[in-house]
Amino acid sequence: MIEVDVRKSYGNFTLNAKFKASGIIGITGKNGSGKTTLLNIIAGIVKPDLGYVKVNSIDVTNLDISKRNIIFINQDSYIPTLKVMDHLLWGFKVRSMKVDKDKVNEVAKALGVPLNDSDKKVAKLSLGNRIRVALATALLVKPSVVLVDEAFSNIDNKEEFMKAVFTICKREGIDLVFTTQDSHEVMLGNNSYKIEKGTLLEL
Amino acid sequence: MRGISRRFEILKVLSFFLSLILIIPILYILVYGYTSFYIGSVAFSKALLSSIALTFFSSTIAVIIAIVFFTPLAYYLARHKNPFIETLVDIPASVPHPVVGIALIFLDSPINPLGKFLYDHGIIFYYTYTGLILALFIVSTPVYVRAMQNYFESLPQSYELYARSLGASEFRTYITVILPRAIKGIISAGLTAIARAISEFGSVVLIAPYVTGWIFNGMSTASVFIYDEFLTYFNASITASATLILFSLLLIAVTRIINIILFK
Numbered sequence: 001m002i003e004v005d006v007r008k009s010y011g012n013f014t015l016n017a018k019f020k021a022s023g024i025i026g027i028t029g030k031n032g033s034g035k036t037t038l039l040n041i042i043a044g045i046v047k048p049d050l051g052y053v054k055v056n057s058i059d060v061t062n063l064d065i066s067k068r069n070i071i072f073i074n075q076d077s078y079i080p081t082l083k084v085m086d087h088l089l090w091g092f093k094v095r096s097m098k099v100d101k102d103k104v105n106e107v108a109k110a111l112g113v114p115l116n117d118s119d120k121k122v123a124k125l126s127l128g129n130r131i132r133v134a135l136a137t138a139l140l141v142k143p144s145v146v147l148v149d150e151a152f153s154n155i156d157n158k159e160e161f162m163k164a165v166f167t168i169c170k171r172e173g174i175d176l177v178f179t180t181q182d183s184h185e186v187m188l189g190n191n192s193y194k195i196e197k198g199t200l201l202e203l
Numbered sequence: 204m205r206g207i208s209r210r211f212e213i214l215k216v217l218s219f220f221l222s223l224i225l226i227i228p229i230l231y232i233l234v235y236g237y238t239s240f241y242i243g244s245v246a247f248s249k250a251l252l253s254s255i256a257l258t259f260f261s262s263t264i265a266v267i268i269a270i271v272f273f274t275p276l277a278y279y280l281a282r283h284k285n286p287f288i289e290t291l292v293d294i295p296a297s298v299p300h301p302v303v304g305i306a307l308i309f310l311d312s313p314i315n316p317l318g319k320f321l322y323d324h325g326i327i328f329y330y331t332y333t334g335l336i337l338a339l340f341i342v343s344t345p346v347y348v349r350a351m352q353n354y355f356e357s358l359p360q361s362y363e364l365y366a367r368s369l370g371a372s373e374f375r376t377y378i379t380v381i382l383p384r385a386i387k388g389i390i391s392a393g394l395t396a397i398a399r400a401i402s403e404f405g406s407v408v409l410i411a412p413y414v415t416g417w418i419f420n421g422m423s424t425a426s427v428f429i430y431d432e433f434l435t436y437f438n439a440s441i442t443a444s445a446t447l448i449l450f451s452l453l454l455i456a457v458t459r460i461i462n463i464i465l466f467k
Binding site for chain 1: 359361362364365366367368369370371372373375379380383384
């Protein structure tokens, strides 16, 4: 469950966002409407001027990005120096978690991670495959929330991929917030919102 | 449009002549040093070449120390604005450099407690490699830190934010994500800092006008060597300066070529 009530101003632009939701949460809006700012605030990359972010009733507003259990993904979110398999296991390593190899294979297959290129550096993969690896790495460590900032739009067979991600999230109890400019795509979530000129509206 | 491009042409020509003004004295000494003022016994004398070797050696060691210990600081400053630490880093570059030399002599003097401790433990700066490298390290590190800070600021943060949100500590992110991507910046900033260290005179002439022991026993750095030549025989200092300029130009050329290869 994510609970957000925040305000952030940059010059003439002000973002006002208030919502309480769980499951798959879609947010749409035009370029510059404040989608990325909202995700940055939830992730802990940007501090809100006012308000709070709560995850499963715990206030994380003042927690460091690494302590929130919220993973942020955009199209450049990956570790360029790691090979595909090392990347998939890196989340377990940094969190000192036991590696579940069956789960790694299952999630990687479900998301279409190119396992036959497991010795290749992630930076050498196509943009779509890099996002597949980054998302698989994130889902494997079972965070509370995964934030996907317009990254789905760079994947082939987008809807099929999104459904695979949503299925894993629902099974593992991970809340997922994704942003998109596509007003059809946003309806794939079980909670849909629109940001207009910095104000979040429920669809 | 034609008017604008013409104005740019004028600006280009003006920029060329302005930069030429900067290097006229250096070009002058290079030309005269190898023509009418040429002294064969000085131009590539063993003493001059050894002093150039000592200069490159000590400057490289000083900058390697800066790279090892101060790259994390440059990264920290790039990601967390901290005017206080930035000011601390800038101080050695802002004070007259003889002050650095005097400070090192005083620091190592038995008349104060720290100096006595260092002296009693055999750590001596005066006329030693330690003192020379320490002086070069102090004056070139601010140049290195600032150059690396600019480089880190130019890197997109997506990779490290992803790593941090996965739960990685700042240190682990620095080792796994940042350092492997910073090699180009380290080489480029390191060469710039070496160029700065090579030109140092003010602090070196006080703390280590010559070094004692090991392979450069009794040698001075190139800047001090040229100053000695100037004091003893002016004409010889012109030829020696020309040779030093040749080596400096070589370093600039190598730096440029490496930068072109790394950042193309």
